[in-house]
Amino acid sequence: MPEHEALGEHGSPAREVGEFLRRRGEQIAQRWADEPLFRTVFTVSRDEAVEAGKIVVDALAQVADTDQVHDPDAAGFTLVREQLSRMGAARSRAGFTTAQVSNDVDALRPPVENLLVSDLPDAPSDLVRGCTTALTVLMGTLRLVVLETALSEGQALIERQRLQLLEVATPVIKLWDGIVAVPLIGTLDSARSQVVMETLLEAVVDQHARFAILDITGVPTVDSLVAQHLMKTVAAARLMGAECVVSGIRPAIAQTIVHLGLDLGTVITRASLADALAYALHELGADIVNATPGGAGRR
Amino acid sequence: MRTAAGVEACLPIRSDMDLVWVRQHVRQAAGRLGFGLVEQTKLVTAASELARNTLVHGGGGQMETAPVSDGPVRGLRLTFSDEGPGIPDLERALTDGYTSGDGLGMGLGGARRLVHSFTVDSTPGVGTTVTVVSWASRAPRSREGH
Amino acid sequence: MSHDFSRQMTGHVPVLRLGDVLLVTLQGDLDDSTAQQLQQDIGEAIVDSGVTGVVIDISGVEIVDSFLGRVLAEIAANASLLAARTVVAGMRPAVAITLVELGLTLPGLRTALTTEAALELLSGQQPVTRAGGSGRERR
Numbered sequence: 001m002p003e004h005e006a007l008g009e010h011g012s013p014a015r016e017v018g019e020f021l022r023r024r025g026e027q028i029a030q031r032w033a034d035e036p037l038f039r040t041v042f043t044v045s046r047d048e049a050v051e052a053g054k055i056v057v058d059a060l061a062q063v064a065d066t067d068q069v070h071d072p073d074a075a076g077f078t079l080v081r082e083q084l085s086r087m088g089a090a091r092s093r094a095g096f097t098t099a100q101v102s103n104d105v106d107a108l109r110p111p112v113e114n115l116l117v118s119d120l121p122d123a124p125s126d127l128v129r130g131c132t133t134a135l136t137v138l139m140g141t142l143r144l145v146v147l148e149t150a151l152s153e154g155q156a157l158i159e160r161q162r163l164q165l166l167e168v169a170t171p172v173i174k175l176w177d178g179i180v181a182v183p184l185i186g187t188l189d190s191a192r193s194q195v196v197m198e199t200l201l202e203a204v205v206d207q208h209a210r211f212a213i214l215d216i217t218g219v220p221t222v223d224s225l226v227a228q229h230l231m232k233t234v235a236a237a238r239l240m241g242a243e244c245v246v247s248g249i250r251p252a253i254a255q256t257i258v259h260l261g262l263d264l265g266t267v268i269t270r271a272s273l274a275d276a277l278a279y280a281l282h283e284l285g286a287d288i289v290n291a292t293p294g295g296a297g298r299r
Numbered sequence: 300m301r302t303a304a305g306v307e308a309c310l311p312i313r314s315d316m317d318l319v320w321v322r323q324h325v326r327q328a329a330g331r332l333g334f335g336l337v338e339q340t341k342l343v344t345a346a347s348e349l350a351r352n353t354l355v356h357g358g359g360g361q362m363e364t365a366p367v368s369d370g371p372v373r374g375l376r377l378t379f380s381d382e383g384p385g386i387p388d389l390e391r392a393l394t395d396g397y398t399s400g401d402g403l404g405m406g407l408g409g410a411r412r413l414v415h416s417f418t419v420d421s422t423p424g425v426g427t428t429v430t431v432v433s434w435a436s437r438a439p440r441s442r443e444g445h
Numbered sequence: 446m447s448h449d450f451s452r453q454m455t456g457h458v459p460v461l462r463l464g465d466v467l468l469v470t471l472q473g474d475l476d477d478s479t480a481q482q483l484q485q486d487i488g489e490a491i492v493d494s495g496v497t498g499v500v501i502d503i504s505g506v507e508i509v510d511s512f513l514g515r516v517l518a519e520i521a522a523n524a525s526l527l528a529a530r531t532v533v534a535g536m537r538p539a540v541a542i543t544l545v546e547l548g549l550t551l552p553g554l555r556t557a558l559t560t561e562a563a564l565e566l567l568s569g570q571q572p573v574t575r576a577g578g579s580g581r582e583r584r
Contacts, residue, residue: 156371197542198538201541202538204558205537205558208559210558235545235550236542236544236545237541238550239533239541239554240537240538240541241534241535241536241556241557241558242558315478318476319474319476322474322508326507336539339539340539340540340542341539348511351510351512409548412547412548413543413546
């Protein structure tokens with residue numbers, strides 16, 4: 001074996017590993033293609049898996065060349081980060097836990113280690129140990145990079161879903177010509193209040209709505225922050241030339257508002273959505289004909 | 300917080316017209332970073348308030364813009380600096396209604412509410428530096444309840 | 446750095462007369478001196494023409510800071526002294542949200558969704574919406 005004669009004359013074990021990876025890249029990629037991480041992601045063709053494996057091996061070789069086997073921020077990794085995140089994400093989507101993905105990446109190491117050891121049959125044991133250690137560290141770093149990308153992928157997914165949820169949870173309904181309403185259900189936090197405000201005001205413009213009704217019947221609690229957001233929405237609507245009516249303030253919430261010492265002052269409030277609609281219709285000059293005494297204006 | 304800083308542009312603030320350039324520059328920079336319309340409008344308005352402060356109270360100065368990032372979220376950092384008389388009573392200057400020049404006294408306190416982070420460094424007789432950061436996404440907003 | 450000249454106005458903003466009403470359309474980014482000039486122009490135009498209403502269409506304005514907000518409030522206050530009512534029409538949602546966050550609710554300023562709505566309002570067909578009753582919104 002001529003190769004291992006060259007070994008030992010070159011620099012550090014890490015660089016030896018880099019050279020080995022380059023030399024055996026094709027074989028390693030072939031073996032990896034049968035491992036779960038590659039097999040389950042590149043389901044269409046095995047060649048594709050081998051190709052992807054080769055790119056990863058090349059990146060690892062590049063990292064090893066620069067003696068940065070322990071550094072997840074090494075330049076070599078940046079080239080394959082996207083590829084790795086795709087693989088990690090595919091595994092996560094398939095319902096695998098982070099620990100399982102971690103095991104998948106771990107499973108890539110033995111085939112490479114076997115190849116490495118068989119490449120060094122007569123090498124001094126020091127060198128063999130140095131090289132396997134460098135390889136182990138390198139594969140550990142690879143695992144870290146995969147997990148890191150998988151995690152940030154997961155976080156991005158959560159963030160996307162959170163924003164989608166915010167939008168879904170804020171339907172603006174046109175009740176009448178010039179009247180829009182948002183029935184709010186569930187807990188209002190600051191981010192959601194912000195979305196409600198923006199969505200409602202956009203609807204005011206789109207629908208030429210002189211009246212916007214915020215119905216909070218389905219909101220369990222109102223704290224001072226949410227009350228402030230409601231008042232800001234009312235103030236912003238007024239600046240745009242629309243009137244905002246808050247309806248459905250339940251007794252408990254009314255008590256909280258008083259308790260917090262909040263002054264809803266100039267905010268127009270009505271007991272129910274129906275009352276708010278009746279008020280807005282009246283203001284628009286569209287009075288309800290079939291009046292029920294004391295009722296909320298059944299149409 | 301990871302910030303990949305690096306000053307992108309530096310604009311002088313010497314006249315009324317410079318305020319217009321400041322607003323347009325901030326709007327374009329925020330737009331490139333993917334700011335939503337409301338966040339963009341808030342940041343441009345804050346920049347306008349702060350640039351006017353720099354002009355009126357600081358006797359002119361400059362604004363530096365630098366893109367920043369925190370993981371996948373991108374933001375914009377604006378630094379307004381002047382070599383004016385400084386702000387003697389910072390606490391009071393940040394209170395609504397306080398004014399020593401033109402405007403409705405919304406300058407500093409108002410601008411602070413429009414951005415995600417806000418720091419003032421002022422030394423009487425030496426000058427004032429105001430640094431603000433806003434993020435393109437709603438996600439990292441951490442100014443709840445101040 | 447490129448400057449976008451098209452979005453910016455300098456000098457005079459045209460003040461049109463429409464029957465009993467002055468119509469002013471603001472576009473883009475106003476510099477401070479143009480805004481102040483406008484304030485003066487409107488005052489003079491009211492005196493010269495004896496109109497009873499002023500409509501300021503700001504649907505083309507992307508930001509209103511405390512300076513421009515104050516100018517709008519002062520135009521309305523001046524007009525009111527000259528027996529004319531002022532309506533600010535078409536403020537964009539993002540601008541309105543920002544003004545409120547800034548702490549500027551412009552109490553007493555009449556507002557309308559569109560120029561048409563503002564004209565109707567001035568002709569007395571519709572009740573008046575007044576901005577920011579309390580004007581004390583705080584965090």
